Amino acid sequence: MPELTEQQREKRREQALAAIEQGLRENHHLWSQTPPRLDWAAAYALDALGDLAAEILTDGTMMKGLSFENGTATLELEPARELLLALVASMRGMLDGHNAENYLETEITAAPSVALDVADGQRPGDSYTVTIQRRTRPTPHEFRQQAEQDRDNWKRRAVQAEAVAGFALWLHPLKDETAAELVGRLHEFAERHHPDVVVRYEHTRIEVYQLAQGCGCDENADDYDETHAESDENGEPLCSRKLLGHVCDNCRDAEEAGPEWAPDRYAWPCPPIAALSA
DSSP, X not given: OOOOOHHHHHXXXXXXXXXXXXXXXXXXXHHOOXXXXXXXXXXXXXXXXXXXXXXXXXXXXXXXXXXXXXXXXXXXXXXXXXXXXXXXXXXXXXHHHTTOSSOOOOOOOOSSOEEEEEEETTEEEEEEEEEEOOTTSOOHHHHHHHHHHHHHHHHHHHHHHHHHHHHHHHOOOOTTOOHHHXXXXXHHHHHHHOHHHHHHHHSOEEEEEEESTTSOOOTTSTTHHHHTOOBOTTSOBEEEEEEEEEEESSOOOTTOOSOTTOTTSOBSSOHHHHHHHO
């Protein structure tokens, strides 16, 4: 692609600056808050560029080539130092302005996900990754928060279970103490010091399958007897291929407002278990 002359480059810059300034002025009352919504200002500036930005990206100023390898598209760009340095500076300013240690999550309504890596060659520490994605799915930050919450929950459960198990290993029957009394003493210890362990022991998740009658499976199939051999509490065969869901084996719903396939049960997790994870 032909290189632009300095005059053409200067014209592009003037057009871009004018478009950005106009966009910021028109929306000044929206983003100029206390503190300023710099993310909004950046979005208005980007909108103001409009087709001009696309034209700059494709007129030879930046684009060198586009290739595809192993399902990944690679866009080769000219140095375009001023533009990249402006991007790096804006990203550094947003991170520093919010006292963010490593990343800042900002909601932007955009097209399908795209990622951009930019860096200042003269300042290797100024290296940033920008990710834009649809809001209909969890963000990387939300995935991290959920993972940290799950980790903390499991660590807490492990400590509690280890404490009860340690007491059980240390426990010895007293003189003339029956086995039932020994178990009662263990249960009392757990209930007093680690009630969550008792709740989880008393409330267990069970699977609910569709009755074999009317399940739609081929009764002449070779594995039919293997997949339809279990029976429910009424003695009727079940279809192990048709899992309806999970319920609590301990809880009963007196109002029968549970799932359609088990209205007298609470869907898992039942209220006591859900309360432990809240």
